[in-house]
Amino acid sequence: MKLIKYMMLFGTAMIGMFTFVGQADAAQIGIGTEQKIVQNPIELERQAIEEERQKEIARQKKIAEEKRIAEEKRIAEEKRLEAERIAAEKEKAEKERLAKLEAERKAEEARKEAERAAAKKAAASSNKKTTATPVSTSAGKKVITVESTAYSNDIADNKAYGGRVLTATGHDVTDSIYYNGMRIIAVDPAVIPLGSKVHIQGVGDAIALDTGGRIKGHIVDLLVDSKQDAIQWGRRHIKVTLY
Structure with a gap:
């Protein structure tokens, strides 16, 4: 009986020991598994x-x-x-x-x-200036031979004053080459005084109302309508009768 009792106690002890070891192994396995999941170096490296x-x-x-x-x-x-x-x-x-x-x-x-x-x-x-000398019919007329040229009243060929062409005596010749029906000439006042009425051969009566820088001595410049007329007149010698 004692033998049987000792064998039963020994068996119970062995069973308890095996149970304890199994539980310990299971705990160790669980801890190891948990450590592997948390501290896996490859996973940590991948995450990094x-x-x-x-x-x-x-x-x-x-x-x-x-x-x-x-x-x-x-x-x-x-x-x-x-x-x-x-x-x-x-x-x-x-x-x-x-x-x-x-x-x-x-x-x-x-x-x-x-x-x-x-x-x-x-x-x-x-x-x-003295007004034009009246035409005289007396026998004391003076006739001179002069060199004659011509000039036009084109604004482009003259010095204009306010868009108008004026003679040396201030007469406006922009629109007409006549003065009271007489032609207008430029003269040297030392030879033919300004305002003098004259008769020009081949032209008719004229009046000296203008001067010119190149009109010196026995030269008379006849006012014409255009530059072309002045070119056609050219340079010629004519007789001028002073009244």
């Missing part, structure tokens, strides 16, 4: 690589965004500077245009003032 990759992607995106913003700022600055340059050029051109217009206006005013002064002077000179 992925994190670095995501960080690099984020960094590259940030760099690209900064470059884009910087490029937009550069383009905007270039446009602003170009707009300022164009505005400055336009302002300079406008100032130059206005200055030119002002200079032209002043020049035109000076020209008109000079023309008015010249016309005034010519009119005053005309008023001082």
